[in-house]
Amino acid sequence: MMATRSPYGLGALAMLLTGRDLRILEDLERFRLLDTRLVQRLQFPSGPGGQHVSKSSATRTAVRVLTRLEGHGFIARVGRRVGGAGHGSSQTVWQLAASGERLLRARRGQDGRRRYVDPSTTFLAHTLDVARYAATLYETARTTGFEVLELQAEPESWRPFQAAHGGAITLKPDLYLVTADAESETHSFIEIDRDTEHLPAVLRKCRLYQQYRQSGAEQAARDLFPIVVWVTPDEGRARRIRAAIDGDQTLDPELFITATADGSLPVVAPYSSTQPKGGIS
Template identity: 70%
Template sequence: MTPRTPYKIGDLLLHLTDRDLRVLEDLEQFRLLDTRLIQRLEFPVGPQPDGRPGFATQATATRLTLRVLHRLEEHGVIARVGRRVGGKGHGSGQTAWQLAAAGERLLRARRGETGRRRYVDPGAGFLAHTLEVARYAATLHEKARSDGFEILELQAEPASWRSFQVAQGGALTLKPDLAIVTADAESETHSFVEIDRDTEHLPAVLRKSGLYQRYWESGTEQANQDGLFPAIVWVAPDQQRADKIRCAITEDRALDARLFHATTAEPSLSVVAPYTSPNPKGGSL
């Protein structure tokens, strides 16, 4: 395929709406999204507190989502991932989407950036985890709209990564699934979120928790945030797994358990939301 010239990118922009561009930016941020997630993020149902109109029914929102996605696919700015999203609760008919090369070039050109990202068909494990992270983010957006707080920052990988120096002089990189800052009129809450799918043995969870602790000990985040260090929130698929993570961290003498929360998705939202959110805190170690 011949690369698009700046003129062709400019011409393509004439065919895209602001919402089209938000869809492209969502795909850039999360790397992969399925149709349902795009609908939740950009085609919400019901009245929206932020003033954006919502759709009357789920069916109407889904139809328009599909219409927009098919149009963006025809323009060559998004592409279907080469496997369908299956599994309990997600439906074998869900399509996963990613930016196409033209879509990435278009977003880079709008920001005045150069470079190019190489796209490959993701493996099943990467696809499932990436979509689970995006589902959590979509749920947080919905909670923010319903409870009336703001999401000041929501960074997914690799924007969420933190590089730091350890005492011995080496460089390490911490890779949270999400780095989140929420706020209301009275408070601001910072969190690192790890989405656990119960596919890793507990020693791997403890190693990642140990890296978080080394980052805390380095003082790098605190130096950039007026002494504040985010809560570290492990989000497990069920309560049994959350309890196992909580116990493993508590029993590890090398870890300061006060840094960590381990819970399931719904109660974790109260930890990530501002402290003055209507819902009480829950799920802490």
């Protein structure tokens, strides 16, 4: 479906947007790609603590809102879908369109524009997995009472620093998280692993995290260094990464946790009452 061109200017269109509309645009800017189900989970929550009684009614409302935003040219459909649970419109993948990006930039007083291209299948699948992890964290926070104080996705999560030899390096976590309850905070770097990287590549990324810790840049800014959590698709992969880290004499094993998505939640939000459904290594 092609987005229709509106005869109204950007400022006039902005007047038609609700607060939730703007939050959807901001989510698309932050996560880069979201399918309809993810938009529903983030902005049209259902079940305990949610705004909708059922997931189906929440999804129908989300589809109507997304179709309206598409019609105004704020968002656009990506030219491919990713298989998995769910059918039809729930698997439609969305990204910001030019008008949506210009509106968000104008609200921040920024110039420039971002060039959008059709993503590769690998990039799309990984990007959606990162967003799914974030959606799960927000849902858990809503039902168990902790707060997500900060959630940075790429490229906001990136950390440029000077290596010991003087060269400039950029560490690129998938997510940076700060969660909290009334008494404490937890800071985490998240790597969403899809079991597509060979273990030597995983270890190289671990060494980069260790280099970044040794630089002192994060500690200077935050007074601490976050735990690094490798979130894996299954417990077997978590054990293999754990064994590789423990077997590398150059790494500090206490810096890293490997776990499934469910198993990682008590690490990144240890005040949650949710018990891990998967293993932690």
